[in-house]
Amino acid sequence: MPKPFVGIDFGTTNSSVARTLPEGGVELARFAAGESLTESYRSLLYLELVEDGRAKRVKSWTGPAGIEQYLAAETKGRLIQSLKSFLSARSLQSTEVFGRRMRLEDLISRILRDLRESAGKQFGIDLRAAVVGRPVRFVGAETEEDNAFAEQRLRDSLLHAGFETVKFELEPVAAAHYYESTLDHDELILIGDFGGGTSDFSLLHVGPGILRRGRMPTDFLGNSGLGLAGDAFDAKLVRHLVSPELGRGSEAESLGKVLPAVPNWVYAKLERWHHLSFLRTSAVMTMLRSTLATAYEPAKIEALMHLVNEDLGYHLHRAVQRVKCDLSAHPQATFRFSDGGFEIEAVVTRAEFDEWIAEELARIEGCVDGLLAQAGVDPGDVDMVFLTGGSSFVPAVRRIFETRFGARRIRTGDEFTSVAQGLACKAAEG
Ligand SMILES: Nc1ncnc2c1ncn2[C@@H]1O[C@H](COP(=O)(O)OP(=O)(O)OP(=O)(O)O)[C@@H](O)[C@H]1O
Numbered sequence: 021m022p023k024p025f026v027g028i029d030f031g032t033t034n035s036s037v038a039r040t041l042p043e044g045g046v047e048l049a050r051f052a053a054g055e056s057l058t059e060s061y062r063s064l065l066y067l068e069l070v071e072d073g074r075a076k077r078v079k080s081w082t083g084p085a086g087i088e089q090y091l092a093a094e095t096k097g098r099l100i101q102s103l104k105s106f107l108s109a110r111s112l113q114s115t116e117v118f119g120r121r122m123r124l125e126d127l128i129s130r131i132l133r134d135l136r137e138s139a140g141k142q143f144g145i146d147l148r149a150a151v152v153g154r155p156v157r158f159v160g161a162e163t164e165e166d167n168a169f170a171e172q173r174l175r176d177s178l179l180h181a182g183f184e185t186v187k188f189e190l191e192p193v194a195a196a197h198y199y200e201s202t203l204d205h206d207e208l209i210l211i212g213d214f215g216g217g218t219s220d221f222s223l224l225h226v227g228p229g230i231l232r233r234g235r236m237p238t239d240f241l242g243n244s245g246l247g248l249a250g251d252a253f254d255a256k257l258v259r260h261l262v263s264p265e266l267g268r269g270s271e272a273e274s275l276g277k278v279l280p281a282v283p284n285w286v287y288a289k290l291e292r293w294h295h296l297s298f299l300r301t302s303a304v305m306t307m308l309r310s311t312l313a314t315a316y317e318p319a320k321i322e323a324l325m326h327l328v329n330e331d332l333g334y335h336l337h338r339a340v341q342r343v344k345c346d347l348s349a350h351p352q353a354t355f356r357f358s359d360g361g362f363e364i365e366a367v368v369t370r371a372e373f374d375e376w377i378a379e380e381l382a383r384i385e386g387c388v389d390g391l392l393a394q395a396g397v398d399p400g401d402v403d404m405v406f407l408t409g410g411s412s413f414v415p416a417v418r419r420i421f422e423t424r425f426g427a428r429r430i431r432t433g434d435e436f437t438s439v440a441q442g443l444a445c446k447a448a449e450g
Pocket residue numbers: 030031032033034035104191214215216217218219249250251341344345346348408409410411412413414435436
């Protein structure tokens with residue numbers, strides 16, 4: 021039997037793995053998640069310090085097993101989400117976990133190793149070669165050097181996880197390959213892939229005719245990308261619904277002066293999933309403790325300390341996901357978060373949410389219009405727009421395309437797995 025070609029989409033929030041089938045088409049790996057199976061594996065890492073004989077060592081779990089272990093733990097270890105968003109950050113070479121230095125590549129490779137081993141077992145192969153997705157612009161990347169630096173780190177993480185041959189393909193181009201596999205004619209398409217960390221766009225000609233004659237460089241009209249997506253929307257939900265309840269905007273009196281009780285950078289970290297669990301340091305806890313005595317609203321600071329100390333980022337993420345998904349389906353939703361000493365319940369309308377993310381939406385619009393202008397393509401010339409990725413469910417995101425192209429020219433689908441499937445198709449093409 022010929023060896024399958026494998027595509028790996030290591031996403032900010034979810035990852036998936038696909039392979040080509042000998043009879044044609046692709047198949048997704050399915051991962052155990054409690055009693056059920058899932059094709060999209062949460063890209064998270066959970067670490068605990070465990071007794072091992074007389075020594076202590078760090079034990080780690082990823083994906084659904086990480087969530088299970090985290091939820092079952094009486095004393096919470098450290099749950100890290102959205103690790104991909106650190107790849108371009110030169111300042112984050114390594115981090116201290118339970119007093120031990122760990123490199124970012126070591127943390128990311130834990131997730132990649134589990135994906136490799138689990139998918140390899142299902143596919144019946146020793147999985148060592150894959151085409152792997154990367155965003156057009158990594159989160160935080162300001163220059164092409166930053167992008168190259170992030171890609172190199174992702175490559176190192178993959179090699180560290182046991183891969184030997186790695187080729188990269190842009191995630192929106194992979195989504196285009198997936199969409200192409202559904203076509204019986206050629207089209208000029210615009211892809212919009214909205215994930216957790218990044219929003220990516222590609223403008224290209226695809227279709228069976230193009231595959232038959234062989235792809236040409238002129239088929240690719242351009243790519244563009246932004247290092248913001250669902251996590252940035254979540255940040256705004258946390259800022260408006262949660263941070264004020266945890267002391268943002270609250271004051272303290274010290275030496276006759278009235279100052280913010282907690283500096284704003286703490287809330288900036290609280291609002292970003294990849295930073296949240298790193299707030300739990302003794303320096304931050306000492307600072308919060310010292311502000312308690314002088315704060316006008318100490319209960320809010322206590323609630324913040326509780327959230328940081330108990331590593332409640334996962335619960336917060338879940339509460340934010342819920343309200344965001346509800347707002348995609350309904351004009352109004354209720355945000356609920358309750359843990360330990362504090363409880364938040366607030367009604368949010370979709371119009372409010374749209375206003376909170378207006379800046380992000382404007383940047384997305386600018387990126388789409390910029391790509392069309394740069395390629396010299398009029399919106400009227402685009403045959404179809406394919407929107408994918410979890411954040412493409414956000415109605416305000418879809419509206420950007422509906423106003424430019426009309427609802428009839430928009431296709432959606434396989435939001436969480438189109439990139440992995442397209443990567444497998446690309447791997448087969450060589
Ligand atoms: N129904 C929904 N409404 C709004 N947002 C949603 C919905 N479902 C999922 N999301 C968001 O989609 C994002 C995850 O999408 P996806 O799995 O495509 O991203 P990813 O591939 O992990 O990230 P990236 O491509 O940026 O690396 C999260 O921010 C999640 O909150």
